[in-house]
Amino acid sequence: MRVAVIGAGVIGLSSALCIHEQFHGLVSSLELEIYADCFTPHTTSDGAAGLWQPYLSDLGNLQETLWNKETFDYLLGHLHSPAAQEMGLFLLSGYNLFTEPVPDPSWKNIVLGFRNLTPKELELFPGYSYGWFNTALMLEGRSYLPWLTNRLTQRGVKFFHKKVESFQELFSQGVDVVINCSGMRSGELQPDPELQPGRGQIIKVLAPWVKHFIITHDVKSGIYKSPYVIPGSEFTVLGGIYQHGNWSEENSAQDHKTIWESCCRLLPALQIPRALPPG
């Protein structure tokens, strides 16, 4: 049986791994193939900071909350394994900041140690009057994707560097099942008006004294349009751009300025390091 996964970002690779883990014993001669025109470190997943945190509200979609929980628990279980560091997996505590009280998120019992911020903690963030503190997980794409790739390669999964133009193309080659994990460009394989790019731009800096994530929220303007700081294992990611419908993959000088100024206001200590060149 030939199963083809389209896409080699975190979704494609982890789907492939789950399929292989679950079915290779059950299905005789299972052949798993991964097709993508883009591999790590050039996928969308590589651009993400890697913080496990869903949107603030699941909007009643309980299935999503279950998926989130399963993911978190799976990763938490791997935290003490020897592979954790290779996977790019580690615990990270931090702050979510608001200008007004908000209801607790759907994931409050999934993360560790969820609580509201004390007045003294809020002193650190002038302009914000409410917030949460919790310990979550970081899963860095540039480590996790290679780790997944290695696991898959060990299991005999084959990789093809190729842009798939249609599902039919694969079926005509003899593929039995296609798993479409093509992310942003799924619309090219099957139109989906609900799928829109949410363009993000970030700045990576060297700021090793930052040990917490800080995500600010502006409920009026929407998610990720407000500054955020996420320390990785090597670099700290500064962000705060989310442009619905914008397909441009070029760096915008205006966005760079917005991110830098708003993050420096949030964390004055950032003003010392110079940002790495964008890209």
Next chain:
Amino acid sequence: MALSSERLFDSLGHFGRCCGVALLYHCLRCDGQTGKEKHTHSVPYFKCTDLCFNYVHTSGLQYINYFSKYGWKIFNRCGIWPYISLHSRTVPNNCKITCCWKWKHDVPCRKCGCSFLCISEKRLDFHATWQLKKKGCACPWTAGRLAGCAENHTLFPQLPVLSEKVRFFFLCLCILEMAAPKVAVVGAGVIGLSTALCIVEACPSCSVTVLSDQFSPNTTSDVAAGMLIPHTYPGTPIHMQKQWFKETFTYLFAISNSAEASEAGIHLVSGWQIFRSTPKEELPFWSDAVLGFRPMSEAELQKFPQYRFGQAFTTLKCDCPPYLLWLEKRLKAAGVQTYNRKVSDLWELHSEYDIVVNCTGIGAHQLVGDKKLFPVRGQVLKVYAPWVKNFIRDGDGLTYIYPGIHGVTLGGTREKESWSLSPNPDTTKDIFDRCCSLEPSLREAQDIKVKVGLRPSRQSVRLQREVLSQGGVKLPVVHNYGHGAGGFSVHRGTAKEAARLVGECIAALRGSSPGAKL
């Protein structure tokens, strides 16, 4: 307090050397009694430790003789003593002259901050009247003109009618008003440097010098992780420890939230303190001083299966060397000099300094013979593991993981009475294993370095005044040592208290000088 002639000469600065000065000190040896023409000592004048003043009977002729021996020129055209400009640091603070205070002025030149103090006294108005020339002095009171030799000196209207005595008094008064205590801080660890900084902040006119045989990165402080988690001193009242900790926390919190944070090495870090069995005291005295203190949830404790109870909180960490280097920079900006010097006996400083502050940490065992002070040897590893962002501390204080800016500190040991500074390889392996059992990902840590420090431990921190005396000469000392495992946690609080004690010493010195007779 007295001066050697070399220092006296240096202290006069450019101006003094041009114009010649009369520097008059009350002779401590003869109490000003010998006066008149000559003044004999068993040792030659300017080599003796005491300087004497004499009455000026013959318009300074005798002085001319004395001074000119040393290359000074007295400007004596007007038959009056010239206006003097002195380096504020050279004047001892325990001279006093009883006389009419009519000429008293009370503002030494701090206006321009220049090292020449300009006399400001409306009636005498040196600045306006004298056409003085000197390059480089930015003093706005002299409008950039100072010193100069033998040129365009206008007579001071008042002075010709003044008697010698009065003139004399006036000059001495100027010296007295300019007096600024000289304070030596011995020790350049976190305690020494922060104490020196507190002293200059509390007493800007003080002249503070730091003396130590070790500076960062070779102090005990450099080995420490610098976590703000207090150690309890059995002999110090809890309310005092709490106040010291709160003061330190508040001070560092403000810096961590400023643009200087990364340079100073100060940052917030969250984590857990875990216990194998529930401790007697679930709420330590500092729980409301740190941020977000609360017991750990069941889910959090699952990460540590052998532990029953835990506390989660956010606190501050001072990374060394950055913090010590930042303190040194602030001290230099405040005019504090630091010298690499081994002090073998505090008394050896009595001739150069008015007050000594003893921040020698474990060195106090030898320096002041404090047998109540004992080392508690700590070995730590500093490793590269930048994915570790939370601290983990076993409540027994022996095993801990503290993530810093450039490395993670893994510890440790608490070996009482061990003086060895050499790393022990078996201990290294033991520390590494204990830490990996709490945080398995540490197995991938790189670049492992081993360090050893001797915590200067004591039942209570020695923070008190003492007066050393030998042969009628006194030396006030302020002790600030014995912080053991809790130095960083209380350093600012104890430094402020030590600065306050230094202030008490200064007040005592000013209140108790011998009277002079003219």
